[in-house]
Amino acid sequence: MDGGAKYAIESDGQAGDRLVLSGPYLVSSIGAIDQELLALAGPFEAIDLTEVSEIDTVGAWIAASLADEHEAELIGASERATRLIKAVCAASNDADLAAPRLPVWERVPEALGKKVFGARSGVIGVLSFLGAIMVAIWNLLWHPSRFRWLAFVRQLELVGVSALPIIGLMSFLIGIVIAQQGAVQLQQFGAETLTVNLVGRITLRELGVLMTAIMVAGRSGSAFAAQIGTMKLTEEVDAMRTIGISPVEALVIPRILASIVMMPLLGFYSAVVAIIGGAVVGDLLLGIPFWTFLLRIEDVVPTYDLWVGLIKAPVFGLIVALAGCYHGMQVRGNSEQVGLRTTLAVVSAIFAVIVLDAFFAVFFTEIGWG
Known part of the structure; x- marks a missing residue:
């Protein structure tokens, strides 16, 4: 050359x-x-x-x-x-480029300590996010005209109406599985007619709202994180602040309220569809007529089982929406953060829902609704 x-x-x-x-x-x-x-x-x-x-x-x-x-x-x-x-x-330097690897009995406690120490930033971030939500709610109470009704209605559609097919299919199949497996076990004691009690109580009290919360976390919670995270990357959130619009009021509050409102409805819908699935199994395998199965639900399921599910549902909806919106607002840097925060939103929401469900189970048992 x-x-x-x-x-x-x-x-x-x-x-x-x-x-x-x-x-x-x-x-x-x-x-x-x-x-x-x-x-x-x-x-x-x-x-x-x-x-x-x-x-x-x-x-x-x-x-x-x-x-x-x-x-x-x-x-x-x-x-x-x-x-x-x-x-x-x-x-020039002939020294090793990597530090010597510590033995496992030192490495594991050190890594655990770093995780625990680093969790403080997460706690501070969650508290700051909750504080921002409280301020936004207070401002909306004083200025109701600032509430974004169109965004709220849109989120009602996305969280609730659009989720009906998948939640209905899932609940129907779960009802079939519970009825079939329960009948197999109860037949050993000649008590297969108690399948009605099993399906009715477990769906209205626990599985209906719990499985709905898990589905909403995977479907809507991840969407909240991805949508808000993408807006953070494209600087739309910063642009909203620049023109005087609160991102929490415009993006977070409508999603949280939509989740709280729709979760009881979705949970009840899920329980009803699961009972219908159990009634199908009862009619086909147990000789219990379909309508007889449904009518017996009213006799064998206490009213407080329905209230237990309806009380838990809005709390679960709040947790799912908070997790999705919080992790979406934490996106920074690059597009890889969107995927990471979306995954964290789903995992943290499902974990929190299951832990809260365990606390609710103990609480309602203690007050006599067991």
Whole structure:
């Protein structure tokens, strides 16, 4: 390559081969031959830099590396080349690039301690987010005209109406499974007619609202995190603040209220569809007529079982919406954060829902609704 960095191997027959470098040895010109230079077999007695017209740090590193590899002497270097080569050699370090790995009995507690210590930022972030929501609710109470009714209605549709098919199918299949498996076990005691009690109580009290919350967390909670997270990346949230619109009022409050309103309805709908699935199994396998199965639900299921499910539902909806909106507002940096925060929103919402369900179970048992 004319005008670029070059090299030649010269031999005088006595002192051994000499590697002669010529031309500009700069980062912009040395790329064409650097691999060839580092692959030279040698050995060389000397590396001649007399014909090098220009040199920078990269060229000095190449020359120093060749001299070190072939144990050759650098000759003919200009004052600038000598200074750069000395600087490169002084900066070299033979130390290990990675620290020694600690044994597992030290590494695991250390990692756990870092996680626990780092959790404080998460706690502070959640408290700050809850504070922002309380401020937004207070402002909306004083200025009701600022509430975004169209966004609220849109979220009601997305969280509730659009979820009816998938929740209905899931609940119907769960009702079938509960009835079939329960009947198999109860037949051993000649009590297969108690399948009605099993399906009715477990769906109205527990599984209806719990499975609905899990489905809403996977469907709507993830959507909240992804939508708000994408708006954070595209700076739409910052733009809203710039023009005087509170992102919490515009984005978070409608989603939270929609989840709280729709969860009791979805939970009740899920329980009803699951009971219908159980009635189908009762009609086909147990000889219990379909309508008889449904009418017996009223006799065998206490009213407080229905209230237990309806009381838990809005709390679960609040948890799911908070998790989705919080993690969406925490997106920063790049698009990878959207996927990460979406996953965290779903996992944290499902975990919190199951933990709260356990607390509710103990609480309602203690007050006599067990």
